[in-house]
Amino acid sequence: MVADDQAMIRAGLRLVVETEPDLQVVGEATDGLEAVALARRTRPDVVLMDIAMPRLDGLAAARELLATPAPPRIIMLTTFDTDDNLYAALRVGASGFLLKVSPPEQLVAAIRVVAAGEALLDPAVTTRVIATFTAQPPPRRPVELDRLTPRELEVLTLMARGRSNAEIAAALVVGEATVKTHVARVLMKLDLRDRVQAVVYAYESGLVRAGQAS
Template sequence: MTIRVLIADDQAMIRVGLRLMAETEPGVDVVGEAADGRAAVALARSLRPDVLLLDIAMPVMSGLEAARILLDEGGAPRIVMLTTFDTDENLHAALRLGVGGYLLKSSPPEQLVEAIRTAAAGDGLIDPAVTLRVIAAFAAASRLAPPPELSTLTAREREVLTGLARGRSNREIAASLFVGEATVRSHVAQVLRKLGLRDRVQAVVFAYETGLVRPGEGR
């Protein structure tokens, strides 16, 4: 199945570079380009791409505002935020919105392709260069008392959520729990549904922000 991608960045050279990197990958088709956030929203509505590569800092309307509008409407494409400016403020805002990925523009081409495929599959990817900062920041803000949402999860679902937060794949979680991958996928879907989360990225944020998992704990 072809993954349809929309690129939104105010710099033409960046858009050309992103297009070239994306279209060298089999099964990826760039269906349009936008130079500002407002145009990105309009094109996302009309072209219905599977994945939107969205720059955070753009004129007319920022990428964060464009993402907020599309995600609030429902049925939005999977959004991968791109940025040159590695700031915690932008990072936290993007992850709380529920975007499907967050990459620095300095990331290697293979990482961009991985983010596109991961987002299209319904999962999320955070640039490894900022992952530790994400964990530290959300862990520092964790609450002392377990949030009420956790009580809706079964013991097995909490184990799966813990595995997600520790960066384990479905296969690794399945092996540690002695169950099949299909069972893990079902548990992941239930966790996201019960907690009102969009994807695995939000699940990781939730786990650290609520103190379910803390930095330094065993994998």
């Protein structure tokens, strides 16, 4: 489902999505209230949600949808001038975000990644978002981090720095399947839903600080 108050953006997104034989747009919404109602009616797997919309903004609409049973996966669509909303979107539980100027192939790949239950962070935005909202003194280390093994802490740190599973595997000289196992254990032990929440947790807990070498 597509939610954006600009008709040209909605038309462009629909065109990109429906050129793929395995993807279908089940509806379009022009504001947040319409997005919530339409998503509840059509039950989409993924919602492409603009942040800045009238009546109810995308952030509030995402919060409402993610509080429902079996919620859709939500990808927030944005521009660089909404960093504060982006960080809030990650905390609410959006599965990721993309710039509106992202190329079509990146949008399609993002939809498939998120639909498969993974999370997506656009590296062009992630560092700026996190740096802006974690520029405060390091918090006290949460006791929950003690549940992780040294290797799981390494994996969480690399995730927070934007590394993919393949990149983490190369850095740690292990197989990708092993990394996936470590990621799953990190999420389980810290009671986190997905990779996006893990990144937010790593920064907010002080495990990783903005500006640290990657």
